[in-house]
Amino acid sequence: MPRSAPTASVMTRCAICGNRGRHDRHGGVAECTHCGLRYLPGHRPPVAIRADLTERLAAPAIDLARDPPADWTCGIATLRIAAYGIGRAIRPADAPQATELAAPTGRLPAAATLSPLPPHGPAITLGMIGRASELPVIAALIERIGSGFAAVRVLVDSADPVVVAGLSRPGLTYAVHPLAQDFAAQRNRLHAACHTPWMLQLDADEDLDVALLTALPGLAADADAHRLLSLAFPRRNLVDGVPSDHWPDVQYRLNRAEVRFSGVVHERPDPSRDWRRSALAPIGAIVHRLDGDRVRARTAAYGAMAPDGARPADEAALLRPFSRD
8 A cells, every 4th residue: 555755844742642742763753752653754744644543553454564654653562552542452463562562662663463442341440539529520420420330439538427428329339538638548548449350530520531431341351451550541621611731631540450559649550650561542531620720729739749749831731722733
């Protein structure tokens, strides 16, 4: 199949994950700092590269050494991310590719077979954290999406069990524990109460779009096949109802039950420190609704919780309307 030649170099959001950041590699190659997609000198706009990727990923197999793209390339770990983005699963084409996937270097052009994500998967528990004042919002979300999970666990920032009295029922458990300015500890309490292989965690001001909600069982099944412990998703921030420029705002929220988080704020699961056991799945998004006053207030609050908690650059991006450039 003939491939278009590259034209003028354009550096905008990544064709796979939407990230702007790039590493400068040898020979003028630019590599996405999130997913590892490599842009060759003089590459076309990412929208054209995304179309090329999507076409290739729809086939039963892909081999970037035998059929090299004109202006991009990637290793098999990056190919897995791209495949997840369109609901596909990859398997290494041979032993060298399997070795590369187990310990990615990005130097071996990807070669793999492809198939749709499985329609079913292991049991997943929905875990939610929030304040007592957010209980009506939590209940509404559970009513809408809770049936898609094997169980639901809610942990409320409170020391008073009366605030959740009478709310639990079979498959749905409410509990209380003070947050005590430690988000990781609160998430770990939820994980300790999880009795399914996987848990998806959301905050009270978050939701799942339809694409991500639908894909969760297949993603968990494929993660098990790859022996992954943690999957991350983009989070779409809507500030005062307006999509913000803080994108993709990657959040590691689907984790094996044995995973534990660290970091009192901006917490991450421990496996994310070893990226060989985790992966980004850019299919759909977590939807995060917040107001501008809350964005400004949390910068100060998070700064008081940890030395690197404030992150003024995040505040600026959240308050800036989304741009595709």
